[in-house]
Amino acid sequence: VIEIIQAPMAGVQLADLAIAVSDAGGLGSLPCAMLTPDQLHGELAKLGPRPVNLNFFCHPPPTPDPVRERAWRLRLGVDPDATLAVPSRNPFDQTAFEIVLAHKPTVVSFHFGLPAAPFVEGLKRAGIAVWSSATSVDEARYLDAHGCDAIIAQGFEAGGHRGTFLGPDQQVGTFALLPRIVDAVRARVIAAGGIADARGVRAARALGASAVQIGTAYLSCPEARISDAHRAALRSSTETVITNVYTGRVARGIPNAFVIDVGPMSELAPAFPLASVAVSALRAQDPALGPFWAGQHRRVHSLSAADLTAELAG
Ligand SMILES: Cc1cc2nc3c(=O)[nH]c(=O)nc-3n(C[C@H](O)[C@H](O)[C@H](O)COP(=O)(O)O)c2cc1C
Secondary structure (H helix, E strand, O other): OOEEEEOOOOOOOOHHHHHHHHHOOOEOEEEOOOOOHHHHHHHHHHHOOOOOEEEEEOOOOOOOOHHHHHHHHHHHOOOOOOOOOOOOOOEOOHHHHHHHHHHOOOEEEEEOOOOOHHHHHHHHHOOOEEEEEEOOHHHHHHHHHOOOOEEEEEOOOOOEEOOOOOOOOOOOOHHHHHHHHHHHOOOEEEEEOOOOOHHHHHHHHHOOOOEEEEOHHHHOOOOOOOOHHHHHHHHHOOOOEEEOOOOOOOEEEOOOHHHHHHOOOOOOOOOOOOHHHHHHHHHOOOHHHOOOEOOOOOOOOOOOHHHHHHHHHO
């Protein structure tokens, strides 16, 4: 049987979704990029010893650029002199490493490359599988050479942030990227992007995937903690765009007035994740601002996460 992995989705889910999926025979994921160490401890306590994938970002910390920050705030209509909260997306670090080693999850997966080699080696030595996303064959080869046990082939269809970490984004679709990566690496390959039902799972398997990682289809489940505005957008809109206006990095979501007005791509956006600081100040006043992350295959349903997992495993 092919493994069904519920994609980690920072900002829209906590341990309850992962628990439902793992208890239904899939692999649940907990996105940790936006959690404080205290919040992470709390979610890990809920998970207990069941299998889980803990997911972290490992972007290079940005260099603050006050001139750019000011231009961005003025573009958004945010007071350029206001003191705003620090960005809530942090890269994997020593604190996270120690929390992870103490919990011993089945898998730790990364987005935007890999952390420093001693972290990767330490996780593997502890018997934890290390995975990361690749959006090109070059990235897959890099991850294979740097010790990844599995490579998530993330196609252009995928919802949320693109994991691209080795310059220019080649924008390859899942079913073109997947067989090319399968042929290029020794590690096992997981397909992600545009897979939302058992047909898609079978297709990914036929192309050499050993598992599938599914995000957008789980957004319709009651366990997903998305805003009413996000849920309504998933129901009513069929369009998605690639935009950098929420965080400074490209991600796929449903366009709303904010995305269309400021982007979808803006050269003013500060480096990831600094663009999110001013946007968060605006979001606090208006939940319809988004982001409404979603992939190109928008399957809207009313299944629980357990029922969706069972159906996908078909
Ligand atoms: C709302 C949302 C949030 C996401 N957040 C993360 C994240 O925190 N970490 C990560 O590795 N991938 C994240 N992704 C990307 C997924 O891991 C996966 O690549 C994608 O959902 C697969 O495509 P699909 O949405 O068409 O199923 C996110 C995707 C969505 C839809």
